[in-house]
Amino acid sequence: AQSVTQLDSQVPVFEEAPVELRCNYSSSVSVYLFWYVQYPNQGLQLLLKYLSGSTLVKGINGFEAEFNKSQTSFHLRKPSVHISDTAEYFCAVTQRDSGGYQKVTFGIGTKLQVIP
């Protein structure tokens, strides 16, 4: 069974400072990895995804994440945060398989609070 661990439930950071949100996963097979963002009282929006190829993935709003297979991690980073980045961020994983339905497992989320 696959699982996702987001080590920090809340991360406060000053505006224009860099941020890293941590995500570790466990799975017995190869996986696809995702980061979603949720603004208050809204649904989730895909931020970026890793399917294959380059381990450094760039997403929307200046975010990027790096897939590290040996450490089973997929940490999210941004070099300089804005007030508008205040939101909750979810890491997710699904198994890489040929066709068919695959269940996505989400982490419990990390609340990023950008301080002016």
Added chain:
Amino acid sequence: SQTIHQWPATLVQPVGSPLSLECTVEGTSNPNLYWYRQAAGRGLQLLFYSVGIGQISSEVPQNLSASRPQDRQFILSSKKLLLSDSGFYLCAWSITPYEQYFGPGTRLTVT
């Protein structure tokens, strides 16, 4: 382009009353459909998923049920709500094993 709708946006219901939340998807065919519940501090909990009309899989045994009467319609129901059913309910769809696309959600408060 594809869009996903959920209604109502907010709902306040007394304990013991029935529930019906609706989700519809436009612009795609035969999507996988999902119902999640999001409670404070607990992340997303997958409740039901469906790979086709009439095909429902339940992830968590509880007093909720789901139905898919049409290809792009997914309904979450309950005969009698509990206080613990309060939360933010999200519907999502996917076509590939890749990302899911989420609706705007329904905030349910059971009083």
